[in-house]
Amino acid sequence: MERQNEITALLVHQQSLSSMPKKEIQVFDGDPLQYQMFIKSFEHSIESKNQSHKDCLYYLEQYTRGQPRELVRSCLHMAPDRGFRKAKSLLQEHFGNEHKIATAYMERALSWSSIKADDTKALQAYTLFLRGCCNTMEDINYMHELDMPSNMLIVIKKLPYRLRDIWRTMACNFQEEHNQRATFKNMVDFLEKQVKILTHPIFGDIKDTPTVSKDVRKSKSQPYPKLKGSIFATTVTDAEKKNDKGTKEKESLSAAVKNCLFCGGGHALEMCSQLEMRTHNEKIAYLKENGVCFGCLCKGHISKDCRKRLSCNICGLKHPSMLHIHQRRSEMEGQADVKKVTKPSAVASVQTSGLTGAGEDNCKLSIVPVQVKARKGNLTVHTYAFLDPGSNASFCTVGLMNKLNLQGRRSNILLRTMGQRKVVETSIVSGLEVAGLDGRKFCDLPGIYTQKTMPVHKGNIPHQNDINCWPHLRDVHLPEIDSEIELLIGSDVPKALEPLDVIRSVGDGPYAVKTMLGWTVNGPLGGKNDEAQDICCEAG
Secondary structure (H helix, E strand, O other), X not given: OHHHHHHHHHHHHHXXXXXXXXXOOOOEOOOHHHHHHHHHHHHHHOHHHOOOHHHHHHHHHHOEOOHHHHHHHOOOOOOHHHHHHHHHHHHHHHHHOHHHHHHHHHHHHHOOOOOOOOOHHHHHHHHHHHHHHHHHHOOOXXXXXXXXXXXXXXXXXXXXXXXXXXXXXXXXXXXXXXXXXXXXXXXXXXXXXXXXXXXXXXXXXXXXXXXXXXXXXXXXXXXXXXXXXXOOXXXXXXXXXXXXXHHHXXXXXXXXXXXXXXXXXXXXXXXXXXXXXXXXXXXXXXXXXXXXXXXXXXXXXXXXXXXXXXXXXXXXXXXXXXXXXXXXXHHHOOEEEEEEEEEOOEEXXXXXXXXXXXXXXXXXXXXXXXXXXXXXXXXXXXXXXXXOOOOOOOEEEHHHHHHOOOOOEEEEEEEEEOOEEEEEEEEEEOOEEEEEOOOOOOEEOOOEEEEOOOOOOHHHOOOHHHHOOOHHHOOOOOOOOOOOEEEEEOOOOHHHHOOOEEEOXXXXXXXXXXXXXXXXXXXXXXXXXXXXXXXHHHHO
């Protein structure tokens, strides 16, 4: 009787299993992030139920594609049992080892697109992925690189400014309370809390409902024609046309607005001389208090939704002339703005080196020999790289791009240097990585802009014989190669610029900084202090 009950229970269990949905196995295409889920589902659904290694090997070939399938097919000529074990071993080696998985997680986390303000869905998706990274850190040691301040800063900079500001305060409070800096896990916990607040079922959406005035509704029926190509004037004729158009915009706006919002006069707010006399902070405060758009100086919407931005008569950019910030000459020198032309309403601003070539050659810069290669290629090129923290974009020469047999995506940029600006053609090269001459650790580079030459020359390269007369730099070794300076690495690659060690200057002498790419020497090497001169004479 007991045996019959067991058989009955077994039949009931089998009946319940047969009524369940069929277990699906996703085809594996080589994504390391999907490997663990694939191999576990394969082992549970096929390998555990099939004793034939030959069948398992063919099933494994069926549920893979691309490179994984090629690896499995390379084992089909072996004996079934040995071929199946070899195929699984190859898949584990190429797609399932800890280093591959950690690298895939980190690359996706650090290359995620920036999140716009109020884009809750994008923030929620990014937070869910970061939680996956955090969970993976518990079992994979390589993932702890996400705890590095430079990597955490990259993640934080992808968030809207409001969240970055809140996190800054929380990180400071955490360090004061616990006497240690916040970790990647603390940051993920913070983001999950913010997402929970933003997705609250009742109070999650608290944005103001935009009210559109009658004049604005009328003006929307007559939109301005869209601009094609670059929004920046490249010739005198284009600039004059642009100014004429801006004047017409102001005249039409003046006709639509009977009374000035600020002084009550019969002119548009953009033409108000009394408001123009106020300081920039006073103007901004007034516009915020009265709900005026910063783009067209009309009420009823905010600047991010503005479709009729005014053009500045001073710099030509898309903002009212009265909101132009007049910077001092000392702040403008040594800087250059590169503005990538995308579309008239979205212009990406980039700062890059503003070197003019002035000065003496004995003043050396942060230039270090490196090796560069494409992430998916084997060809490596040795060249010099200029580490420029004053630039938030990175550049390479057209010659370096050709040496690596790469082709970039054509684009135009507006280059500003020393108060001058011009539109130049460029190519955007992706997928590069750089390392020091020892080649121990490569660092990924973001999209690189190409130029014919770099703003520095070989006279700015420090050499070993230049620092031999400086005793405090005796531990610094500067390898030399026969190459030009073909790479400029900006602050968009913080890992390459991060100081690992610093040797301070003595007197008016240079100082040295050690980075992951090697030692760099900065400062004048000709004017030595008295102590260094005495030592040099004794050595001679």
